[in-house]
Amino acid sequence: MSLNPEELRYTKEHEWVHLQGETARIGITEYAAEQLGDVVHVELPEQNAEFEQGEAFGSVESVKSVSDVYLPLTGRVTEVNATLADNPGIINEDPYGEGWIVNLQLKDPSKLEGLMSHDDYQKFLSEEA
């Protein structure tokens, strides 16, 4: 089931974050997926890999281009979406649902407040355009 975009947090690099307890699910936004075009490959991190906030943990590629995906918050990868290896296009079809990329154990979940709300992200998109 897809998550409700209004309940997610966002980064300027067009990732979304959904927090459940201490676990955060990360994906890329519908806008990012549209800009990229048909996703044909996703480079996923290793399980248990640790990343600092702002570090690239993988990439999402279309026929034409490569986009790094950055970790919005410091944490450890607890699960990767293995279905993306065979079906990367699911990111275009369902960016807030089946197209999630990783689950993270966050070092400091309170830092989530520093990310944009849905309204802030919409405003950011209209300014960018």
Add this chain to the structure above:
Amino acid sequence: MSDLKRTPLFEWHKAQGARLIDFGGWEMPVQYQGVIPEHQTVREHVGLFDVSHMGEFYIKGDKAKDFLNRITTNDASKLYNGRCQYTVMCQPDGGVVDDLIISQISEDCYLAVVNASNIQKDFDWMQKNNQEGVELTNVSEQTALLAIQGPKAEALLNDFFGTNFSDLKTYCFTTANWNGDELTVSRTGYTGEDGFEVMLPAKVTSDFVKALSEKGAAYGLKPIGLGARDTLRLEACYSLYGHEITDQISPLEANLAWVVKLDAGDFIGREALLAQKEQGVPRKIVGLQMIDSGIPREGYGLFLNGEQVGHVTSGTHSPLLKKPIALALVQSGINLDQELELDVRGKMKKCLTVKTPFYKRPKGEK
């Protein structure tokens, strides 16, 4: 993007929902519906490309053929009226100035179609090397070029012009009348499919495309952007200037020996290319296929036992084969029957060299 040059179809591209990008100083459509569906349209039906950014020169005079023979590597004496020839111009050291198509209109009049990014460089090069005193005219600004490519291209153009192009052979051209204007139609292209290129005056292009689109709907005609143009040519392994051929790469290194006629008189670069042929090329363009996951992209380093032996010149995800494909420039003298490693953004990924092209249309089809 106000400083960018635009083709006569700029407004039409916008109306078709194109995503426009800066392509070598031109504001051009990179895609409309998406690279993958557009690629499939050309392999299965027929697609329309605006390639009006490309350059067109006329070369006229009694000694025009002598000039062409001396400035290009192919044998221009094989040309006849209505015949086109793919060729390259080289520097004295064998590096490529540009690749181009030359068409013979008459014994003393030829058309050269060159890459958009090289128009001024090529024209300057021709003028500088014009020992035969030919008349050179750059008509790029007044001239539009459209490519109509795919298995349905011939049926569409037959219907549209009310003529029969089935006798027009590959790499030949003819003229066709449309609304009182004489257009040049050649059986050439850059997609690996059967197809045509139509050269026409810039001022009638917009009307022409509207009429062609109406007729084309029944044939599945769709506009195709530069994104799919690149994936189509890469599957067919056609060289792209700035990638497989540059002023630092010779045509022999780029598998273009078939357009280098060392026994057909002297030409600029012949001595260097003859030496390369005798001594063996120092590097060569090869096809790559991945063993590990990942998409090879231009510039990625290719390694053998930790030492760099080459780099990717063009790479993408093949929409037809649904897997990564790439061309790479690799040092000669290396045993290529073994696994190599590609540096994909800091991760070493296993790959293999493979035979090219990646795609060839089935025999029996034009």
